[in-house]
Amino acid sequence: MTQNTLLDVKGLKTYFYLEGKKVAKAVDGVDFSVNPGETVALVGESGSGKSITSLSIMKLVGKPGKIEDGQILFNGKDLVPLSDKQMTTVRGREIGMIFQEPMTALNPVFTIGNQIKETLIRHKKISKAEAERKAIELLKLVGFPRAEETMKEYPHQLSGGMRQRAMIAIAISCDPKLLIADEPTTALDVTIQAQILDLMDEMKKKFNMAVLLITHDLGVVAEYAEKVMVMYGGQIVEQTTVENLFLNPKHPYTSGLLESLPSLDKDVERLGAIKGMVPAAHEFPSGCRFSDRCPHVMDKCRAANPELVTVEPGHNVRCYLYE
């Protein structure tokens, strides 16, 4: 580990113990790191394990799920053994988080002002008056022109985009080093999505935050991230820079995804659909987890799961085609 790695996830395994002694290996051996000030995207379809990875980093995985193995080094300190109480000094202060649905993430019975002040008073140990002043300043920063009035409003009085702005204000209120954004714009219309992503980028630069962006939208990845990990079946199948991923995709799943995407920039007669569907986490095929859907499947793919190997400097792929 280099001196300046902010987040270093090593061998993370998060399993869910289901009825009938079934084990869902939702996250199964994930390694990646995030440097200060960098935007790293975790992309995948439903059931790929991307959200469970982010929840594991915050240690928000509840029963029947459990972090089974691995290390989550944040600023060199492992978060896995920390108690819930110890985690409260990390969550919200050192790592901020925004979720997909701001209506469920915000508390409907408290005003926006209350919810921002709560975070500030708790983590920064400042007076109420000072928290009030800081909260108004934050709301102005994230684009509320009438911040003083917004302080007194409840979440249901705001539109979806405005609620997401309020969430960002809360998430950045304690100057976190890392912002985890889990599908931050999925519930928003495209013109509002552009506003929110623009705001996140501005905040990131202003506070020199690192961002871990979890999304299913490859377009968002292409425009806003620097590094990217593609997840499938609880594992990273391709890990590289955004440029490499889009110009030179290597894993058959990545290429399949890119071909199945209708695009504004090119015309295709027929989309290149990937056959079949994402397997459930408790019934992955033996061998490579993509083997049942892969157009290049070979005998050995069904026998054993390939390792994530470096095929070019800075480009890791989990596929026998490159071994």
Place this chain on the structure above:
Amino acid sequence: MSLLEKELEKKVEQDYILEAKNIKKYFPIKGGVFKREVGQVKAVDDVSLSILRGETLGVVGESGSGKSTLGRVILRLLDPTEGQIFFENEEISKMSNRQLRPYRRDMQIVFQDPFASLNPKMNVQELIEEPLLVQTDMSKSARKEKAISLLEKVGLRPDSRLKYPHEFSGGQRQRISIARALALNPKFVICDEPVSALDVSIQAQVLNLMADLQDEFNLTYLFIAHDLSVVKHISDRVAVMYLGRIAEIAPKKNIYETPLHPYTEALLSAVPSTDITAKREKIILKGDLPSPSNPPSGCAFRTRCPKAHERCSLERPELINVSEGHFVACHLYDN
């Protein structure tokens, strides 16, 4: 033949399967102790469009643009407040439910959420059979045969006939919805966000299936979606809606290559692109969509429009024809 005559000739040849004229759909807002009407939500506000037999007309817009309401009004699942709807030149907007019944077999709809639109207590056979029971006098064995052939058409195994909706994934459920919609061999199908609940790899499967079925059964689609890339892929013509009105309607190529309305331009520029070599200039619109219960005066888009001028607040722009098949409602183009 003179140019004018040629134009007229072409107009006559145009075989419209559906025409909607000046459709309005207002929903009352009730309030106070006596639940009196205190206002109106103008979900669809004076929309006209026509759909050619065999084509796919895409309708795009953000939430609250009225695109789904428009679809429902066209099918008479909702009654229009004003306006006329013609299906194969018969006016259906004033028909009673009984009179409408024979027309219902020709017009079907596929909904967004395959979890909500399929009855969880019915198995696949019963789901597909239901329209046949209501509309035809087919025998039991004929219905079974029909169900099996439909399942095969949409790429499901015939033995899944006895399973229930919860046993299927989202993509498979959408296939069941499509099979059900096709049971009566309709001519016209409204697809209301049919792929927006699906993952991209599954979305591509369903879009390909819909294109195949359109060729095989000579279907006409009204394809409603918020995803501009999906609409571009499947449509022949595209209508862009904003706050209950059509901002621009044109052949696909015009909308995506030479958009005229400032809203269309902004919408297109806001779509994140996977083509990292082509960096497009983003137009970031300010503010939110205004409430359809209290739309801005004049042009509905003027509060967010980077090119708004004085006239936009005074006068509502009409849809005007700027080139072959290309209509835009914007004061920048009517002098």
